[in-house]
Amino acid sequence: MSKLDKSTALALLRQMMVIRDFEETADKLCLRGKVPGGMHNSSGQEAVAVGTLSAIAKDDVIATTHRSHHHTLAKGYSAKSVMAELFTKSTGISHGRGGSMHLAEVTEGHFGGNGIVGAGVGIAMGAALGIQHIGDKKIAVGFVGDGGMNTGRTWESINMASIWKLPLIILVDNNQYAVETFVGRVTGGGDLAKRASGFGLPAYNIDGQDVLEVRKYVSEARERALAGEGPTFINALTYRYYGHNVGEKGQYRTQEEIAQWRTTQDPIDKFTEVVISSGFATQAEVEELRASVRKEIEEAVAFAESSPEPEIASITQGVDSGKLGVQL
Amino acid sequence: MSKLDKSTALALLRQMMVIRDFEETADKLCLRGKVPGGMHNSSGQEAVAVGTLSAIAKDDVIATTHRSHHHTLAKGYSAKSVMAELFTKSTGISHGRGGSMHLAEVTEGHFGGNGIVGAGVGIAMGAALGIQHIGDKKIAVGFVGDGGMNTGRTWESINMASIWKLPLIILVDNNQYAVETFVGRVTGGGDLAKRASGFGLPAYNIDGQDVLEVRKYVSEARERALAGEGPTFINALTYRYYGHNVGEKGQYRTQEEIAQWRTTQDPIDKFTEVVISSGFATQAEVEELRASVRKEIEEAVAFAESSPEPEIASITQGVDSGKLGVQL
Amino acid sequence: MTTEVKAVTPTYSEAFQSGVREEMNRNKKIFIIGTDLVERGGHFAQVKGIAQEFGLKQVRDAPISEAAMIAAGMGAAMYGCHPIVDLNFIDFSLGAMDEIINQAAKIRFMFDRPVPLVIRATSGVALGGAHHCNSLESFFAHTAGLSLAVPSTPMDVKGLIKTALRNEDPVIFLMHKKLSGIRGEIGDENYFVPFGKAKTIKAGKDAAIITYGYSAVTATKAAQALEAEGISVEVIDLRTLYPIDQDAIDAAVIKFGRVVVLDEAPLFGSITAEIAATASERNFKSLKGPIVRVGAVRAPLSANPAMSEAAIPSVDQISKAVKQVMSY
Amino acid sequence: MTTEVKAVTPTYSEAFQSGVREEMNRNKKIFIIGTDLVERGGHFAQVKGIAQEFGLKQVRDAPISEAAMIAAGMGAAMYGCHPIVDLNFIDFSLGAMDEIINQAAKIRFMFDRPVPLVIRATSGVALGGAHHCNSLESFFAHTAGLSLAVPSTPMDVKGLIKTALRNEDPVIFLMHKKLSGIRGEIGDENYFVPFGKAKTIKAGKDAAIITYGYSAVTATKAAQALEAEGISVEVIDLRTLYPIDQDAIDAAVIKFGRVVVLDEAPLFGSITAEIAATASERNFKSLKGPIVRVGAVRAPLSANPAMSEAAIPSVDQISKAVKQVMSY
């Protein structure tokens, strides 16, 4: 990976700002009833998403979890189409069928969020198998939460990727909590990279608040995958600022803990410092960037608000091809 | 564990002989159509079963796999009741309902063989939870094959046992093949103890052909479990002499490999040497032991042959209690 | 002078708490496993406060490992405990189907050992989209060895869970999402609802709707609407789907000869088919015309609320079905 | 003088091979994943020789990881391949139900992306006991997004698998254990059997038996026995359960008014209920009496062959059912 240049740096920063603003805006809209079924706010986890997605190619594959707005935006989808999906509008990325948990654009390599913890890694592993089978020069990334690290299927898939040397990255978006359960309480051994390395693949615990670190590890993993050296496991330590689902608080962690992460470990703040200290932007320019992001998100909300609902009559369309019954 | 004494040594040896004779006899009977649905011969794996079961208490719990004659005999069930079950007779340990794969006597801590690869560890883990909940001074052992090491549910259960410090031993009866698939071909990382230790429990790769080694590790693991220190993972390397299911050969391994294990690593031969060199028995006494075992197995066959078939009319009995509908 | 305080009746979720508490008070072998139960009290507050009252041994927060959770409950049940495994959403049972269908359901038959295990989950169509709204009743009802409760009122929740916890069979206990907050009377400590006894929730003279769960609410609305049109419909709430109250179904067919069977599962292959087919077979001559089934469209659910709602039976659709049976 | 060699017709398993080979020859995106496929050719020789002919990229031996196998197939299918996942026994699908029911079945609807995936397995009641004889047809048929083939002849095996491999829907392909060795003609390269088209395997004048799979064989035997008693029964083999040939079912009801629906799943909640209920509802007036369903008892299967056999419909039972419909 080449040295950081100005345009890349600003792009990374802006993308993280888009995610933060998107999430905080959507959260408030959700509290106002605009997001049917609720949503999982990823604020605090921007560097994992942006670091990863900026290090892979546009048509590489991702499959992810119930908490995937950040991955989806970082993959390059517009705030409009994601916001509209949260509103379950026809203009949403999944045409209102999926909602917040089921953002996807399979033709472009977004193999979907998922309502089922642990399912995403398997789908990404399958995509990596498809890539290997066809011989394409691509990779797949399977996102999973710390909670998803205790689903057996995830380890089945990691093993399969390991023995078949599939071009896969398993990316743990480790925000340290599964709903209200601290990772340390339910994760035997505690060290996820160690766990993974027992399945025979390179495995790293990294700082998920440092967008450049994430970017670097993912980039190297991608190179290995493209070289036919198989999968890599990356456990990125991060933190979620809001409740599991919108509006949830709970006593499972202290306000001090949240404040500590927010004030000392914020991925956007940290990278803003890098950007400024590297001379890529002044504080004023950063504020300008933030303002342009604000505008983008406002437009996304307006777009989502004004978009039409899906056709109710379509509810039985697209279930299957209907062609199995045709005599060939 | 105390030093090996004569009666223990002879008991261990005899138990291994019982298993070997049982399996080779049953195998032939199976080829003659006496064992409906076939059976999985455990010849070669005697030390794993006898080493384990001799190191735990009579009312400790086991749950095992499709290949479990040896575990069942070593737990102390008579060759008669096991053979009769293979014949699916009413006098069988599971009354003919279970057959070769489903030997059980739950009231006595045999929680069953299993038709499903990987299911046994979960059941044993649950039993260990029951033990812990009630506060009994017992442990549970979950047997699993090398093939079962790639089922996700097994790792879910290992993790659960690890975080809850359950009194459980995970015992890999690692005969190196799953049907025709060599363990090395499908097991990412290759080192099962390393895999397990990533889940935060003591884990060992041991020689499964040495009954005393197995006995020692299991005994120590049991002590830890009873002391509230949680589960232990033991991967015992062994070898299966016959095909996966009776009558199967296949090209997946060489005759030389089989001969090599049989002649240099046979658990009964190896332990016979120990017994003789320790002065616990002469060669002649060993032959007498063998003869008494022969007689026992012959009686078991006669018993199974002459036992009545289960009542056909019973096929709908015992499905549920029938009492949920009673007004309390 | 005393002020009479009108007590607020408990919610459907509180009814569950109440039944579980009472039974836990008399039976220490009852304990609860699931995610986020201790602090949060479960996603629907169904076990709120129980950990605080009974301690952390009686309420265990589990990793996200559904297969292991069921295995844990099953093994502990075989050992002699009476666990409740709280799966949160019934959709997540799909990750533990072997444990439920192949293991827990079959152990009593195979091994003559009861499995006193309650598997609780919310079910039904509500917000949440395709992965959180599966109607799996027909899977469980079809499986020999399982019983299945589907209460629609606080009274029945409490009465049925208490019956389940006094018996020794594996019970799937489905609580409909949309009913979580409804309030109603609950019985006292000695009030038990037997399985397999339907309840007439509205009497009628002309035709019967046989249903369960949230559909009982919709059916009652339809019946009220039809009342205005001079059609008097009886609404029968089955309360459990296995055992099923065949007597009540037969009586309705004989009495009215006009029967609608309703639920919100996709119609093709739903449990309504079983009800209608068996009812037709048993009392064909009493039928004035065919039994009419009403169910959901054959499609996954959408996140969009209007689409989701349109997929399941509406009051209008139900009324239409009743009018159809009235037309005979 | 030339000696005419009477060619032996292929087996049911060979028919599968033949169809798969032909389709693999034209479409390199078809590949097969499962356990013990390469050397052994699968437990029923269903893919024997294919690895040798097409290479190890096209036939992959998998670890025992059913969830990951389905995930692998699904992800690769989404990517653009057309995998066949061979689950060996359909019972093992219980370890991959989320991948099948919640994921593969719903992706097309949610994400507008086809999932061209064939899941092949043997099914049906035979030797093997409770864990190897689950009849899960109703699970799959009930699931929107899945199609389900249940061929009873070599001709249909080949014709249906070729159709499945030319289409883009997820298909569950169930081959009955007891039929593995039967021989029969198979079609040539251009012979395709469409889904949703039943086949009359024996014409009759008085009544119809609607069935599929091995029950088609039992039904034909019953029909032959009844012929001697002067009752002429038509036997209709559905061949696929979804899409189902409603036209053929309707026609049978209309023509005969006397219909038996048969399979070997436990009767309560089996797919026969769907068939009978819908048929009754659609053409009630044509019925001379109720449709009679015949199925297995509500119990797990036993290892004892006579018990197992007694659990499923016998020729006698079927004949009795036909006589019952003849009595109207």
Ligand SMILES: Cc1ncc(C[n+]2csc(CCOP(=O)(O)OP(=O)(O)O)c2C)c(N)n1
């Ligand atoms: C199989 C399954 N079990 C349980 C749930 C309910 N659930 C949804 S999100 C969640 C926590 C997931 O935690 P983690 O994997 O750490 O992801 P995060 O929410 O922190 O992003 C749970 C338990 C689910 N969706 N799927």
Ligand SMILES: Cc1ncc(C[n+]2csc(CCOP(=O)(O)OP(=O)(O)O)c2C)c(N)n1
């Ligand atoms: C879930 C599941 N998948 C596949 C099978 C088919 N099967 C039975 S035994 C076996 C191999 C098991 O290998 P291993 O665990 O090493 O045990 P071993 O036979 O060597 O004792 C397989 C694949 C099964 N019974 N269950």
Ligand SMILES: [Mg+2]
């Ligand atoms: Mg988390």
Ligand SMILES: [Mg+2]
């Ligand atoms: Mg093995």
